[in-house]
Amino acid sequence: MAELNPIGFRPGTGRLHRMDARVKMAALAMVGIAAGAAGAPGLALMSVLVALGIRDVRLDTGGVLHATRLLAVMLGLAAVVRALSVSGEPLLGLGPLALSRQGAMEGLLFAWRILVVVLGGVLLTVSTRPWAVRAAVAWILGPLPLIPARRVATMMGLVVRFIPEILNQAGAVREAQRARGAEACGNPVRRLALFASALMRRTLLRADRLTSAMAARCYNEARIDPPLAATSVDMACLGAIGLVTLAAVLL
Amino acid sequence: MALIEIDNLSHRFPDGTLGLDGIQLRIAAGAFVVIAGANGSGKTTLLRHLNGLLRPTSGAVRVDGVDVVRDPARARRRVGMVFQDVDTQIVGETVADDVAFGPENLGLTGQALQARVAAALEAMNLSAVRELPPHLLSGGQKRRLAIAGILAMEPMIIAFDEPFSNLDFPGTQSVLRRMLALHAAGKTLIVTTHDLEKVVAHAQRLVVLARGRLAGDGPPLDLLEDVERYGVRRPCTVRLGRGLESWLS
Numbered sequence: 001m002a003e004l005n006p007i008g009f010r011p012g013t014g015r016l017h018r019m020d021a022r023v024k025m026a027a028l029a030m031v032g033i034a035a036g037a038a039g040a041p042g043l044a045l046m047s048v049l050v051a052l053g054i055r056d057v058r059l060d061t062g063g064v065l066h067a068t069r070l071l072a073v074m075l076g077l078a079a080v081v082r083a084l085s086v087s088g089e090p091l092l093g094l095g096p097l098a099l100s101r102q103g104a105m106e107g108l109l110f111a112w113r114i115l116v117v118v119l120g121g122v123l124l125t126v127s128t129r130p131w132a133v134r135a136a137v138a139w140i141l142g143p144l145p146l147i148p149a150r151r152v153a154t155m156m157g158l159v160v161r162f163i164p165e166i167l168n169q170a171g172a173v174r175e176a177q178r179a180r181g182a183e184a185c186g187n188p189v190r191r192l193a194l195f196a197s198a199l200m201r202r203t204l205l206r207a208d209r210l211t212s213a214m215a216a217r218c219y220n221e222a223r224i225d226p227p228l229a230a231t232s233v234d235m236a237c238l239g240a241i242g243l244v245t246l247a248a249v250l251l
Numbered sequence: 252m253a254l255i256e257i258d259n260l261s262h263r264f265p266d267g268t269l270g271l272d273g274i275q276l277r278i279a280a281g282a283f284v285v286i287a288g289a290n291g292s293g294k295t296t297l298l299r300h301l302n303g304l305l306r307p308t309s310g311a312v313r314v315d316g317v318d319v320v321r322d323p324a325r326a327r328r329r330v331g332m333v334f335q336d337v338d339t340q341i342v343g344e345t346v347a348d349d350v351a352f353g354p355e356n357l358g359l360t361g362q363a364l365q366a367r368v369a370a371a372l373e374a375m376n377l378s379a380v381r382e383l384p385p386h387l388l389s390g391g392q393k394r395r396l397a398i399a400g401i402l403a404m405e406p407m408i409i410a411f412d413e414p415f416s417n418l419d420f421p422g423t424q425s426v427l428r429r430m431l432a433l434h435a436a437g438k439t440l441i442v443t444t445h446d447l448e449k450v451v452a453h454a455q456r457l458v459v460l461a462r463g464r465l466a467g468d469g470p471p472l473d474l475l476e477d478v479e480r481y482g483v484r485r486p487c488t489v490r491l492g493r494g495l496e497s498w499l500s
Contacts, residue, residue, distance in 0.1 A: 009345070011382045130344035161344050165386060209339035212304050216332045217342075217400065218324060218356040225355065226364075
């Protein structure tokens with residue numbers, strides 16, 4: 001059930017792979033903010049930026065599209081809802097609902113904005129080692145009071161690591177219950193409750209074993225994570241991305 | 252002085268079950284010891300006392316002269332443990348990251364860390380898959396990854412809890428070969444199993460547990476005649492009068 005994740009980290013030697021994770025996160029934040037404010041010309045400019053990134057990391061676009069197909073459906077639905085909620089020059093009548101030209105443009109722009117941000121996020125995850133993402137999160141959260149930054153970052157890493165395992169477990173539980181005729185149970189709530197309780201039990205048991213395994217390998221919160229090191233080239237790239245996103249907003 | 256000293260060790264679980272009862276054991280440096288017993292005999296419970304994951308109800312466990320309860324962190328640096336369920340032992344998001352986890356906990360960084368990781372991956376023949384996510388590995392590869400993760404911490408003692416469970420024949424041979432290489436390199440090995448067939452030919456010493464008590468302790472051939480009394484099957488070759496045979500032959 002859990003396969004190689006097309007939006008997970010893949011080794012590479014491109015510029016993005018060599019860039020500091022914090023710089024990439026800052027760039028993604030700029031892209032996200034700019035995408036929210038930009039019109040069609042600005043989004044086109046940012047799309048070029050994203051396309052350059054896709055070329056740099058040699059992204060498996062087919063795999064990404066397949067992995068995000070549900071998102072594509074949601075985006076489509078969101079775009080339609082947006083389109084139907086904006087009044088203007090009518091294009092199409094659907095009973096009480098009317099699709100306007102302006103609404104259609106708004107819907108398309110909305111979907112385009114989300115797509116740019118999602119692809120930017122995929123570029124981050126594909127080009128960044130999970131430990132670097134963890135370290136960057138710990139660095140960002142570090143100055144904040146009352147937040148155990150290292151612990152939060154470690155938890156994040158473990159979530160990423162164990163999502164495929166939990167998916168495997170869910171598949172195994174489902175198959176085991178199916179083999180014992182669970183599908184014959186007519187009550188879907190009961191079926192869901194049986195599935196969820198079995199999965200939770202297995203997941204919590206694994207979590208307990210994981211704790212022992214980490215303790216056995218001397219895990220402690222004073223552990224030294226690999227250092228992050230932003231270079232002058234990274235900062236120059238960040239500056240360039242900043243200029244592009246600013247231009248996108250102003251266009 | 253023995254490397255591991257277990258003095259009158261008893262362990263009672265929170266529900267009142269007596270897991271271990273008066274275990275007395277000495278293990279010398281460089282030994283290869285198999286601890287056998289039926290399910291529930293106390294093998295895993297005993298192993299978990301060696302690195303302080305469990306604490307004695309009474310008695311004491313000393314590793315390299317120091318009481319484990321007094322300094323569990325020290326014990327964990329000296330005793331590496333490969334758990335039966337390797338999926339829960341592997342914590343890294345990639346193979347190399349997982350091997351680095353232990354040394355990072357010990358404070359290693361930079362070139363020293365990278366060298367340890369590379370050496371451990373090489374020893375377990377995992378260098379080619381270092382960038383893969385662990386959930387894509389085969390059962391044998393995962394077991395080897397778990398060993399590599401322990402090896403990178405350079406423990407004196409490596410404890411394996413049912414290392415051959417869920418492994419096919421090639422996977423078993425692969426893990427066994429690596430265990431023998433570790434022993435040849437000077438590591439002290441402790442292997443718990445209910446399936447003697449796969450490993451006892453290589454052990455110098457067999458310890459048998461039954462219902463939490465020590466039922467036998469000595470050279471394997473001396474104990475194998477009676478071992479089925481304690482829920483442990485004799486190796487087939489012994490049953491057939493052919494003595495002990497390795498799974499590598």
